Amino acid sequence: MKFRLALLLILIVSVAPVAQSWAADGRFALVIGNAKYPDAEAPLKEPINDAKDIAEELKRNGFDVETGENLNGDAMRRALERLYARIKPGSVALIFFSGFGVQSARQSYLIPIDAQIWTEPDVRRDGVSLETILGEISGRGAGVKIALIDASRRNPFERRFRSFSAGLAPVIAPNGTLVMYSAALSSVVSDTGGAHSLFVSELLKEIRVPDLMAEETLNRTRVGVTRASRSEQVPWISSSLAEDFSFIPGARPQPPTQVAIATPPPRPDPPPAPPAVANIAPPPPPPPPPKIELPPAAATVPAVKDEATTAVASLADDPTIKSLTGKLIDNPDDASALYRRGQVYASKGAYQLAVNDFTESIRLNPKDVEAYNNRCWVRTVIGDLQAALKDCNEALRLRPNFVDALDSRGLVNLKNGQTKNAIADFDAALKINPRLTSSLYGRGLAKQRNGSISEGELDIANAKAMDPNIVKEFADYGVR
Template identity: 75%
Template sequence: MKIRLALLATLIFSIASSAPSLAAGERFALVIGNAKYPDADAPLKEPINDARDVADELKRDGFIVDVGENLTGDGMRRAFDKLYGKIKPGSVALIFFSGYGIQSNRQSYMIPVDAQIWAEPDVRRDGFSLETVLGDINSRGAGVKIALVDASRRNPFERRFRSFSAGLAPVIAPNGTLVMYSAALSSVISDNGSDHSLFVRELLKEIRTPDLMAEEILNRTRVGVTRASRQEQVPWISSSLAEDFSFSPGGAPRPSNALPAPPPAEVAVTPPAPPPPPPAPPVKTATAPTPPPPAPPKPAEITLPPPPPPAPTIVQPAPTTPPSPSALALADDPTIKGLNDKLDKDPDDAAALYRRGQVFASKGAYDLAIKDFTNSLRVNPKDVEAYNNRCWVRTVVGDLQAALRDCNEALRLRPNFVDALDSRGLMNLKSGQNKNAIADFDAALKINPRLTSSLYGRGLAKKRNGSIAEGDLDIANAKAMDPNIVKEFSEYGVQ
């Protein structure tokens, strides 16, 4: 029932200090491409190819490069620790990450392929904060830090959050840091269907241009991406570099008022370290990753409960939600304003319609959210996320017959879709179909035993069905995991 976060492929890029004593610093790079997330419908096409191409270019530029593909949380932690261990005062440290990213608590997180994200605290538990990584690199003596983040994708985790915070957040980074995201703050972009991202393609083209400094390369990359995407994708840059830095080992820094930039040292290029094997796979789905990680086993099929009885058995309660804010009242919201601009140019932009529907739903503008999800489905009739989110919103406002159709369609398109089971369970609970609600919540909890909303909903349904002790136990366990769950359900009109 949760509205997805719209979020992420992230890259980080660190480079050595601007002081004269750093002139002899070595250049180290960690390049990560994460493509095979079991929670996604299909592997991402771009990250692996992009990571390999970036690694090859950095080797030519004098970096000692480690490459990681489809890294788990343990794999990413070991890769970062290995990088930290190499850095000495004067070193250049670069991290490139392409995959999914999520904004949480005003920080941007890089997500490993085995992340189990069902609530926002899971992001901070399983993800890797960009700010933390930059801080760790800085504390080990790297003077110039550059973070390039290509993680502004619509990701498979965002549907699990009832709050909405799309894209990536601004970075509070140490001095001597250059940060670039592949898209604007708090915005997401659709995959272009290519084997390489537009962002990396433009970045590599500019890096290969002789006699350009790093800031100029990134600014030219931003211009190239903006033009090629017809302003649909505008990268974001933030810099606190004290002087010029050149990616090219032979690039001569240009004069500036700051101290002269140190020439990069000649270093030996080492082959990339193989990524470590992943831990046990997530329970929901599994797709066989390309080497080096072995393929996780496919989970057992879970039999879906039969759909609830047809329309005549459902009693429509009176709407219990407060009046929705109007489109005019929300027009000044920066995220909505940006999406409005996109939709003015292309009213059939399904991704923008979907994202605006999420924002409207998170702000209680349910009628507007339903309209946007409906228009998104008109353009893309197989968008299971839009069906599930419309089911959830319709359930909240009490349009239960329509909600049931949406949830059933989502489950037809994606059997065992845990969020649609959770949403349909709520719909059954509101309509008084307690046995069907228990069946839906049971199925959802078999897939994810930590899904608090299904656990709490099942407890309510069990109590209504006469199993008081079992229901009280579910409710107590759900409240222990999420103390706000009672208030949340009361806002849905369920107590």
């Protein structure tokens, strides 16, 4: 039923002991590659190879490297504690993470493979905060702090939240810190399916260039990724370095190469116009940008009409929607952009616009089970219950025992007065995830309506103890 955060930070760390110390000048690195997440449909193909190659390159450059693969939460925290313990005043400390990352409360979290994430508080409980890592490294006296995070992936957790927040958040880092994400803030990219990610391929290429300072190395990496992806992927960099630092020891600062990119490179200019010839009409002006108008259906939903009207009125200026709409103007068949924009619309109360985007996403990929589930949920909120039930049934046909679709269909049946069916769906969802607050609260309401007052009260009380906002959430869906 929920829109789950997406999207994604990655550190690549090895638990195995380091056979040789390379830290003559106090360079320490933790490299983590997490690929085998049980919640994902298949292991990620890139993080392990990326972690190994990054680790080898850092070792050649004098770093004392610990590398970890497929680390659970305890293993990640122990590896970080070992890194903290090695740091001395003035050391260089580097973190590389490849895997899934999630942002919550404007912070980015690196996700261990055993994280049990069903609600937003679970992110903060099971994830590892990047800001906390950098703060701890700084507190141990490191002079240069570097974080290279390849975690901006569409992840299996993003649709478990009703509030939408894809990708990673800006990091508030201490002085002397250089941070790079593989993609722009609040955006996600898909794995290439190859042995290495585009981000790591470009990063390794630039790290090997002699006589480059670290900031220039990362700027050149950003240029390479942006160009290779045709501006579909633009890495994000934040720097507060107060001293020169190079990945290759002994490098001397050189005049900066005239390569810089803060935004995707502009499209090439058109060829020069031919000499003026009489009676040649000037080219027509470019079409105005598309307008986002309030869909009639959103304005007629009593439970959400005020919120939806206000939200939709501000959509034209929303930077995420602007970016996604721009992608769809260039490529109307970009299913990923349609799906993501649908999530944004739904999170902002523009429900009919969300339905439209999910419908187009399903047209492009008739087996997109997530789009079916999310369209089911949105249609339930706006009261289109018959169509919602068809969507949930199709999601469950494509993926039997899909907990999100069971939760969504339970809400459909609850709103439709089918209390026994609602109880059955919520029961099935809770067998899979006993901590799914929405199913617990929904089952409590359904039990009360079915005459089991005391049992319903117990479910409702337990759900409210887990999430005090659950009552308002259901009220927003038109269920009280």
